[in-house]
Amino acid sequence: MCSAGAQQSPLDIGETMKSQMPPLNIAWGKTADTIVNNGHTIQLNFATGSHITVGGEKYELLQVHFHRPSEHLIGGKNFPMEAHFVHRNAAGSLAVVGVLMATGKPNAAFSKVS
Numbered sequence: 001m002c003s004a005g006a007q008q009s010p011l012d013i014g015e016t017m018k019s020q021m022p023p024l025n026i027a028w029g030k031t032a033d034t035i036v037n038n039g040h041t042i043q044l045n046f047a048t049g050s051h052i053t054v055g056g057e058k059y060e061l062l063q064v065h066f067h068r069p070s071e072h073l074i075g076g077k078n079f080p081m082e083a084h085f086v087h088r089n090a091a092g093s094l095a096v097v098g099v100l101m102a103t104g105k106p107n108a109a110f111s112k113v114s
């Protein structure tokens with residue numbers, strides 16, 4: 001799904017600048033409906049109820065999956081892992097929220113993924 005993007009992803013973020021972006025309002029539930037190991041990644045699937053709203057547009061959360069190492073880079077460096085929260089609006093457009101993850105203490109949220 002991620003490789004289907006034709007416009008901007010993955011990025012290597014080299015510099016940042018201040019900009020006025022619409023806020024990203026996150027309303028995710030706490031539990032996935034199914035968890036699948038498809039041999040390529042672990043994927044958490046969501047039915048309905050979890051969503052984001054950005055620029056007045058609502059996108060329903062479809063699934064979360066992981067990349068090792070990260071697809072996106074900052075200053076030419078990747079991260080050990082990246083989570084992709086994949087959403088779709090009523091028109092079928094996708095909005096993916098990527099979360100870069102660094103190595104550190106165990107994250108309690110991951111212990112619940114089983």
Ligand SMILES: [Zn+2]
Nearest residue numbers: 002065067084
């Ligand atoms: Zn992905």
